[in-house]
Amino acid sequence: MTTDTNSVRRLDKNHDWTFGQGMNNYATESESIKQRVQTRLWSFTNDWFLDLEHGVPWLELMGRNVDWSKLEKEVKNCVLRTDGVASIVDYSTDLDVDTRKLIIQIEYQDIYYQTNTVTYQGEV
Template sequence: MRVRRLDKKHDWTFGNGFNSYANQSESIAQCVTTRLWSFTNDWFLDLDHGLPWLDKMGKAINLSELELKIKRQVLETQGVKQLTHYESNFNADERTLTIIVDYLDIYGTSHSAVYRS
């Protein structure tokens, strides 16, 4: 798998030839992170792609239901072999959600992806 690298602002990188692309484990890690930050109904080619972040805003959160969707999103990412750890922390007072997902890719490399809202 090969994907265009993202910079610190999550924009595609250009102008560096093949160095503008991520390969193997790096590309899988980037895809997992991108999928965690994806919103449903945001990509016109696949309205089911992404997680229901906007649907959950301002409503009571069912963390176990959301956990299943997040785990499925990570496991369905091309190149992810298995989840090794999942942790979430919802702080109602600060209205923040932190999710940490550890996983193993098809190359045998362990990764950690973090989502913070």
């Protein structure tokens, strides 16, 4: 069984690969792009030996005195470097200073003219 280069194995709610459903375990087109964007946002740069540029340099960006414009630039660049992303439509951040929870939402358009939103949640 082979898959095309635009498909990815679907992830379950725990972010583990899914198995046992044949081709139904693979996401294609817009769903594939959305999963790749989300996975890149969850990833740290220099963490995947096959592509050291994959992900976001979270450790560098999230220290003391966060440079929010640099963070936004890095996150947007990460999304735009994802195969299949045509443009970013909207970007927003929300920081709860009491809980130190950061939520980033990015709305983008893909090469299939679909608009999707991905969310990153972390702590600063």
